[in-house]
Amino acid sequence: MHFTKKLLLGLLLGLVLAAGLGFGLARTKQPSPIAIVHTIDRGPVHAEFQAQGSFLYAEQARLSPEFMARVLKVHVREGDLVRAQQLLLELDPALQKLEAEQVNAQLAQAQAKLAQSQLAWRQAQEKKDREAVLWRDGMSFADRWSDAQLKEEDARLGVEAAKQHVRQIAAQRERTQELVRRAAVLAPIGGRVIRIGIKPGETAVPSATSLAGSDLLVLADPDSLEVEALVAEQDLARIHQGQPIKARAVAFPEVLLTGRVKQISPAPKPLGPAPQEASKMRPVAVRIALDRVPAELKPRLWSDMAADVSFGAGGKDAALRVPLLALRHEEESALSSMEAAAFGTRQRPYVWLLRAGQAEKRLLVLGMADAEHQEVIEGLSAGDQIVAGPPELLDRLRSGQALAGPRAP
Template sequence: MRRIAIIVVVIAVIGLGLFWYNRPKPTPVVLKEVAAGKVEATLANTRAGTVEACQRTKLSTIIGGRIEYLGVKEGDRVKKGQLLLKLWNDDQQAQAALSQAQVVLAGKRVEEVCIAAVNAEKEAKRQSELREKGFVSSSREEAARTDAEVRRASCNTAKADVAQAEAKFRATRVEQGRVALYAPFDGTVAKIVGELGEYSTPSPPGVPTPPAIDLIDDSCLYVKAPMDEVDAPKIKAGQTVRITLDALPGKQIPGKVRRVAPYVSAVEKQARTVDIEVDFDQPEATGKLLVGYSADVEIILAGRDQVLRIPTAAIQEGGRVLVFNADSGKLEERQIKAGLANWEYTEVLDGLSAGDRIVTSLEKEGVKAEAKVTPDDKAKAK
């Protein structure tokens, strides 16, 4: 009997050891203490926005031709009215010279015929005086008056010829403007398509031909960003915005909504969006920005300071959170009433108290109500 008792005790000890070794171990979870802080209701862009120039123009000549003069290179600063590019136009210049000569010739013709008209009018007046005294016949007087009228008409015709020649000369000058590009504002040459001696092709409407010169005014910049159409009714001009740039990591730049597009953009295979334009509050403090930088905007709809808040990622479907009970080492499910929220924090109006610890590592297997857990101090330290 004693031997049997010893065997039973050994078996029991082994069984208890196996049970203890194979018992379910508490799941390590990341806990976050409920505390007071600032919570804001915000909206974020659906895709990356872009830093744009307030003025940007893509210039092309009205007609095509060989580039004869290229006075700038990419990156050059230019002034308003500066000649940037000109095509070969010797034929137009020759035509302009001919038109200018015709203007001079027409002016000389005016001098000639108008002097003759004045003399004919004087002669007609003299013949009229002689006719009154009976020295000449009425037919002689009539002939002199007719000659004066004809010569005055010739003078008027010559003056019209001058006006016509001047108009033709102006037309040739306008024609020369079709082959030249001038800077419409102060700016920087971003891109040039074409080299000296190459043929430049204009960009007619509807034809995706690259422009000859891309000119930007980088002294005034703004951000253009797409917002989800669902959020569009909440966005208004003047709202405060936080701007972040990939080129300036960790830096938040304040701004304000300048414009909300009055229509929805439908991009293939993507959600419908509404474009907004955002101005920088202090452009001089942002430093040197480049047109084309990717940018994200976060529109602040409302905000509250020193309110009870929890990480938004800790909230499960239906407004439920898992609270850690230190006494039992288990998780308790708690229903909360949420207030303002964004992607980072959510305001808690009811259901939690300051000091409660909630689970944020919901992705771990076995994390559910009544589960035995243990705080993951390593994750907390990180």
């Protein structure tokens, strides 16, 4: 019995040792990770810098009421395409019609007064003519002839005043009739309804400020869509009129739009009313004309939608370059305590150079960059092979680590 227990314990111990040895052998024989290798070459690197912006319409019409009135009916919806002179909404012209009736009555009175003034002038002319004959024949006194002249001139002036009054009332009537006609609000241009600011039953209020009811709706020409980018002051020297750009709507990043700089604002935009804002770098508005907007995208792009804008800033056609995906960065402490207090740490770029099947960290000095590559000024030569992926391998590589492969990217 005692012998049997010792035998079993020996067998178990042997199994454990064999398993450990097998595990160690398995770890020893684990294959090296497979790397994606890229060969450093020369090629185009066209530098770009980014800015945020928004879409807007260069041609749009903001419709406001010319008199206070209740909205009877809105005939369109936001997003509708309308033609010029199409009926958009109706205002209640009841007060304007009442005013027009009052003006018509005033005009009738003014015309009647004009007729009376003309009759009085004719009578004054006839009396002046009679007094002139009597004065010539010596049958009248000088003061009567002079009095007749004065009364005729006074009557003539009365006719001129009455005519002027009739013209004023007639112009007032024309304006009131025009207001009645404008109760039917028509589209001044053909385009898209991009905003409706009022509903049936609400009161439209004429105002130069943004009071409730002061904006009826906004029309825009969908073919006049542009982008306004806000560019930092330090980048302003790199922008010129006619410069090509690329833009993407944040809502539709898969669609690339192209265009050119149309206008650069002569003054930066204010950041805010606080005095401390004055010392900050302020953005400058840059207007961009788009080359072409796909027809299927036009109805989905609206004014004030956000856009990402890329400005071309020159480049090289045969730069020594490295893929951005292969770049890694490590922190580098400042050289002195004073610099450290002022600047803290900075990022040093590096890549993993592949030499004799092993990874070697290589620090780089870099130049301009585009969306896919960055120029290498120091640290690599054409023909060098670097590890370009996969990303999970790049993040855990160590100097001297063996790599299998290589396999092409």
